[in-house]
Amino acid sequence: MSNEQSFKLLRRMASCQVVQEVPVRRVAIFGGTHGNELSGVFLVKHWQEDGTEIQRPGLEVKPFIANPRAVEKCCRYIDCDLNRVFDSENLRMKVTDDTPYEVKRAQEINCLFGPQGRPEEAYDLIFDLHNTTANMGSTLILESSRDAFTIQLCHYIKDALAPEPCAVFLIEHPNLKYATTRSIAKYPVGKYENY
Numbered sequence: 001m002s003n004e005q006s007f008k009l010l011r012r013m014a015s016c017q018v019v020q021e022v023p024v025r026r027v028a029i030f031g032g033t034h035g036n037e038l039s040g041v042f043l044v045k046h047w048q049e050d051g052t053e054i055q056r057p058g059l060e061v062k063p064f065i066a067n068p069r070a071v072e073k074c075c076r077y078i079d080c081d082l083n084r085v086f087d088s089e090n091l092r093m094k095v096t097d098d099t100p101y102e103v104k105r106a107q108e109i110n111c112l113f114g115p116q117g118r119p120e121e122a123y124d125l126i127f128d129l130h131n132t133t134a135n136m137g138s139t140l141i142l143e144s145s146r147d148a149f150t151i152q153l154c155h156y157i158k159d160a161l162a163p164e165p166c167a168v169f170l171i172e173h174p175n176l177k178y179a180t181t182r183s184i185a186k187y188p189v190g191k192y193e194n195y
Helices: 003-013 038-049 068-073 088-092 101-113 148-161
Strands: 026-031 060-065 125-132 138-142 166-170 187-194
Touching: 026 038, 038 060, 038 125, 088 101, 138 148, 148 166, 148 187
Parallel strands: 026 060, 026 125, 125 187, 138 166
Antiparallel strands: 138 187
C-alpha cells in the first residue's frame, strides 16, 4: 500500500460519516484460536461465566474458545494452525479418522458461526483475540479497507483505548483470500496484544 493510499484510509477512519447498514445483531468473541495465547482465553472464560459486561439489548454476544484441545495443552495447535484452514477446500473436506483436528474444528465453527461466503446467515462480527511476542502493542487487524462499518468500529475502539495507542494493520491484497477463523463473519476483526 502506498503512502497516499494509507493516508486516504486514515482520513476515512477519522471521518464522521455514519454508516447506514443493517444493524449488527450477532457478535462472537473468539479466544484460544492459538492455545498458547492466553489473554483471549482468560477473557472468553470470564465472559462465559459472567457475560453481563458484554451483553446489550438487541445484541447477541457469544464468547467462544476456538481451539479447546490446544488451550488444554497450552500449545499453538494440535495438528495444524486453525487460523489457516478456513478455506473452501478444508471447509468442504469429507471428515475421516485422518482429518486434522483443526480442520474438523474449522468445519464445526463454520457451522456454528458461518457459513463462510453467506453473510446474510453468518454472524455479523467475529472479534478474534490473540497475543504476540512482537513489540506491536495493541493492534487491530483488518482484511479490507472497503468496509465502512469495520473502519468506523476500529476508529471507535482506538478512541475508547486512548490515550493508549492502538495500531490498525491492514492485510488487504487483491489476490489473497484469508483462511482465518474470523473470515466466516460479515465483519472480521482480529485483535493482538503484547504478552
